[in-house]
Amino acid sequence: MPHPRPVREPLPVCAVVPRISQGQDSGTEKMAVQGQRLSVSGAALLRPARIWRGLRSMTFAIIMLLVILCVVIAGSFMPQDSGIRLVYESRWFYALNFLLMASIASCAIRRSKGVYRFSFRVPVVHRPEFYRAADTSCQMTATAFPEEATRAAVKALRACHYRVELVERDGRSYILADRFRAMRLGTIVSHLSIVLMVAAIAWGAIAGWLDRSVQLEAGGQAVSLGHGTGLLLRSDSFDFGLYPNGLPRNFHNNLTIIENNGAGPTHHQLIDVNTPWYYGGIFGYDIHQADYGVAARLVVIDRSTAHPVPLSYCTIQLSTPQCGSQFPSLLMQPLGDGTYQPIGTGLSAFYLPDRDLAVTLTFRDAVPQDKLPPTAVLTVAKPPQHAGQTMRILKEQVDIPVTTRTFNGQTEAVTAQPIDVGNLRFAILIRREAFVNIGHNPAVPFIFASFGLILFGLVSVLYFPFSRLWLYVAPSDSATGSSVLLLRGSAEKSRQSFKRRFADIANRIQRELRAVSADPVTEGAHQ
Amino acid sequence: MSQDQLLHISSTCLFLSFWIYAIGLIFYIAHVISPEAAPATLGVSRGGTIALGGAPAAPVMNRLRLGLTGTGLAYLGYLLATIGLGTRWAAQGYWPVANAFEAPLAFSWMIMTIYLIAEVRMRTRIVGWAIFLIVLGLSGYALFNFGSGSTAIDPLKPALQSNWLRIHVGMAMLSYSFFALGGALSATYLVRTGAWRKPHTFSLAIWPVAIVLALLLGIYIGRWPGSGEAFSFGKLAGIIGEVAVLLALTVLGRRQLAQRISSQGPLELRAHGQEADLLEQLDEWSYRAIAIGVPMIAFVLMSGAIWAQLAWSTFWSWDPKEVWALITFTFYALYVHVRVQRGWRGAPMAALGVVGFAIVVISFLGLAYIVGTFKIFSLHTFGNVQ
Structure with a gap:
């Protein structure tokens, strides 16, 4: 004889129902794509497909991040030249970083489809059970027809700055409301931008050059920039100010660049320590006052x-x-x-x-x-x-x-x-005598762009917390024209504060429902 | 008013604020350990409204008074610190963040700014003790280690004469202050739950805390080798000895805890009702404070790289300060990932919050001494570190 189905206890009126779910973001609304665990032992671990899947997993990225963190800490305790030579600019450190970047890139690309669908392709219509099976949910009743209750709820949600999608089917209304859904993409943007930044830095190191401490006598001979540029650089005058105790205060270097190995037009610029000369713009050559x-x-x-x-x-x-x-x-x-x-x-x-x-x-x-x-x-x-x-x-x-x-x-x-x-x-x-650093780095625009994108991604994910609500409105008694509303909410982060916000939204909806009700809402009457 | 007069006013206000903070710490500790008010139940009205927390049935006035006095002293100390830093700014003409005397004071001022705002928003004072310990450690380090520096002005180096000083250093202070608040909330969580008595949490949290304490102790008693002193094997032996003592303490403490747990059962407290709710809030506040700081520390790294490109013609030079800023960012990136993606909550996250702030302290203060001890060249060390 089959066991009888357990009778679900009725939800309290608009009570927040916390569900202790360690490690899960929001009940059944867990993201479809998450990092996969490497929990299989034995020979199966050595299968190429499993190794490849492991390399693309978030677990691998976190492990790589930890390893690099330890290596970087160890390197910081070494004398700087040794640390740079033996650790930071060693081939094995480059290899570790390459693995990390490959892991981040593949992980982000693999997750991007899921994140997009999670943000923009969300079903609006669900069965009533869906609204009860949530971390945070509540039930309301109103003495108003479903159409009026729906309008009131939509008004309340919009007043709470939620974007609303509405589907009406079979006399019932299904509402999806969310805030900052596009910001959810920030995680993909920031991760891919980190990869872009590292790639740009690597490209700049390969394709660019930097000549340090090029000596320029003030009023002296012009020196060639070299590297096939055909440019000559001259210091027309150089002033340095000292503090009364003899420490340097600032430098001002009046520079001239002569094109075509001295036969072309000349260009002038005054530089100081924090104001280099970007000759030819951001894709050109930068000249910095160094010493x-x-x-x-x-x-x-x-x-x-x-x-x-x-x-x-x-x-x-x-x-x-x-x-x-x-x-x-x-x-x-x-x-x-x-x-x-x-x-x-x-x-x-x-x-x-x-x-x-x-x-x-x-x-x-x-x-x-x-x-x-x-x-x-x-x-x-x-x-x-x-x-x-x-x-x-x-x-x-x-x-x-x-x-x-x-x-x-x-x-x-x-x-x-x-x-x-x-x-x-x-x-x-x-x-x-002035010493200048002269460099050319074609990757600078990409480095700046990646900086902006990383910040945009981090700010959008961490400062604009994504949250989502579903609302189900159905007639409860067609004779009296009353409706039942089931509200479900979820937030990925800050669940405590979302609970308070959820309660505020529920109150707001109830106020709107009272305004449209022929008879004031009989709270808790239908439990 | 002359420059000397301004500097003396500044010095007096800063020292006064330190002692007021010290008295405030006593009140905050007394506030935390005084008896709690009777817990209120979670109220759900018939109208569907939810009363989260609820008002205490019978407020304990002593506890309230202690807390109010602590907060009053915090505002008074903060006011004096603001006057102290403001007059110093007026005297020298640039933000007082450019050397090892000014930077910790400015940092402690920023921590207090963030904390006083957070105290109002959180509506609780249970974190104050940890914040005051941090603030006293930082400002005490500056005031007593560089006593003569309080009335002296260092000329600003050419590379520092830039708007990036305000942007980069200001944002660094702000991000570190959020990490300090996160660390204080985490420490409070560990203390209130007794979770620090779990062997794993103890092992994780004791190391950075002990290292920072040893660092501060070393700085105060002058044993830790400064940047101006020569490296010697005796000092290296001292450092190894300190690490060995820390290791021994960790092993012994862990063993002791394991023995107690085997005989008495779990040592952590089981929170219920309002206390459980408060602990969950502490956990979440800690995460939120750190989450606010993460984009800021990313901005600090980027603005620093841009400034370095302008002044030194390279974005990155593996300078120890740059490396430790990167370590700080990487650590907190890990923190966010394990929470959001792996769903860690509670004691492990609190332990990580404490570890993270220890990294901040090492990055901010300890680095000058590491650089001095290991004779590492750094462009970022403050000019007057002794």
């Missing part, structure tokens, strides 16, 4: 010849000495305490190979704001000839005044009193 300093160039003249000529020399400063007759410069930088010092940890000096002499330049005076150092210290020395020998100073002159003079239309500083050592006369020209 600053002072370039010192030695003028050494052999007076023993009939016609004194400048001698060529080398600068010994960084890793590779620079030599030539084009006056390579020694680079100086403020120490922050008001004095300048040549850049370089080891010996920083000019070197004359023909005479085996070294010339050093330092400034020891406080530097007033926006000014070059007022005095210099110049030393001419004989470098050590063999191990154990020290440098022998031939001449040292302190407090040499530094004055300015106009040279090729540009103002530059010069040590006013040259010093003589034998037949050689030494003087030093000083110019401000």
